[in-house]
Amino acid sequence: MFKIVRREEMTGGTVILNEIAAPLIARKAKPGQFVILKANEDGERVPLTMADSDPEKGTITVIYMVVGKSTALFKTLAVGDGYQDIIGPLGKPTHLEKVGTVVCVGGGTGIAVLHPITRALKEIGNHVISIIGARTKDLLILENQMRKVSHDLRISTDDGSYGHHGFVTEVLKEILENEDVKQVVAIGPVPMMKFVSKITAEYHIPTFVSLNPIMVDGTGMCGGCRVSIDGKTKFACVDGPEFDGHKVDYDELMRRLQAYCDEETECYEDYCTIRDAG
């Protein structure tokens, strides 16, 4: 079992942080890599990016948004409880290079994934400008942590409750107009990554995105995670999860993410009924 050693609730309980004892994985984890967790015998295998890892303490940290049955189940795990199975580190680490000015754009729980990458980009000497956004102020996560690892942090909310009123893409555009940006990293909901990539393509700025298709094994043996990159099929779990944002077929990814929607809703509703009854 992989024990939870620290647990935090963010944004009123819709986003949860777990620091988990997993010494073998912590020893190897690099920014951008993910793990697959399974809570119990009948559980689903859920991919989550490592938001942090501590090889000395032997722990990894994941931050997840509660969206369905499996993440709702994860939420019930307290400190001292654990996950039955965790594998990793999986996927290719982020390609880190000193290029000059870099903009890191994060939306929703994508900010959790973005955080270690931003830190690493700063550590190797880039000038880092970060933009984080959420639907509304209460849903914004990791503001302080992101501020620490960025030279400049911008915030936007869709409803204007905090920071720029509007989308992160608008803030990005303004930065691209005024700064000599060499690279953009965008992680968040698929539409956000799609529009960020659209803008940066106009400015010819290399852009990396982190894709989150549905996965099973995470080791390249099922092909469930296939994505189209420049018209070619790639397996996100081994060839990614990061890809050149200008080459991704986002519409296909969005459709594939919906594949189990009906089933998942059924499962989640059953679960909530049972949980609430108990």
Add this chain to the structure above:
Amino acid sequence: MPEQKPEIRKRNFNEVPLGYTFELAQKEASRCLQCKKPGCVEGCPVAVDIPGFINFITKGDMTGSIRNLWSRNSLPAVCGRVCPQEIQCEQRCILAKRGDPVAVGHLERFSADYERAYGTGELPPNAPATGKKVAVIGSGPSGLTVSGDLVALGHRVTVLEAFHKPGGVLVYGIPEFRLPKEIVTQEVHFLERLGVEVKCNMVAGNTVSIDELFESGYDAVYIGVGAGLPRFMIIPGENLVGILSANEYLTRANLMKAYKFPEVDTPIPHGKNVVVLGAGNVAMDSARTALRLGADKVRIVYRRSRKEMPARIAEIHHAEEEGIEFFFLTTPVKYLGDEKGRLTGMACLKMELGEPDESGRQRPIPIPGSEFELQCDFCVVAVGSGANPLLTNATKDMKLNQWGYIVADPETGKTTKKGVWAGGDIVTGAATVILAMGAGRKAADSIHKYLTWGW
């Protein structure tokens, strides 16, 4: 052998053949002529002493029978069920000439099932501890065989498995109705009682590298990671929703038990009008799984003809009995979808057979202008698999062939990296359970020699 009736079994996941009674087994065993030069043994890749173990059944000595089997084959309950007997032991049985070979597979299965049900559970003694440590990567049939052999010789064995359950294809690929998972669990448990340590959730290459295994004190490493890379058709539309590799489909169904969804958390698509591409065991398993998950219609689409189908005859027969339809000499050229990106059908071409190709089988050639549409809402791609590069990419100093399989000495399993052996599907490409086990046995002999005498 008695079986569940097709109309009943096609809607449940219970095993299809019900197994012999003791009387039936003895009756079948007594048909064996106890040949002096048994052809059947020559047909078995691991040379099971077939007349020997059968003779014990005839005499009613079931302990003698299972001991005899174990001396050559550590997984008889599995092989008795899944070996392609019709091209191995049974094909070479002297009675096959008259069209009715001794049912070697059924008897092997009976002997193993009998031991599981009534055996003493007594463990054969291990040799004295040698103090040597071996890491076995992958817990499929080849890795399990190596582990069992080496632990018996007194070595300390640790199995590293990427998935959360050991057994390889036996747990994630072959369905419950053909190989009950309980059997695999028991076989693994048996090895654990012998002293084998099984560590799941270990993705060798990522979680730990081969060099790190040596650094942490292992004296030898065996690689049996199988051929788990799914092949696709590489035709337009393949990423539509409703197209899964057989690996994904069967892993969801078997390993994740998604057929029990929503009782378990992993979902699986429930196609109503299903097409399965390919005609090997994997295709039969996928087609029959789809039927059990409630499909109205399941069709197998294969580019060659009936006689080239690589699946076990018994499975083809079972599939036909259950109402699976076959489209031979047909290949899809394009998947068709709706505006939501969901599969609605495929455009296919008719084929004819031409000159033999490298495999010795007649090459299928498309017939121009023969295009037609096949409607379906779900498709499983079961057209073969390749070498997964995850571990081999992380192990730079080990030679691979042009397709990415590990180069290993066919007699010993030695790779070009010192202290490392490999066998099973990752060396030969997708093959059979018994061949993977045979490779494991040879490698175990060689590893034992190395641990005793050196490389």
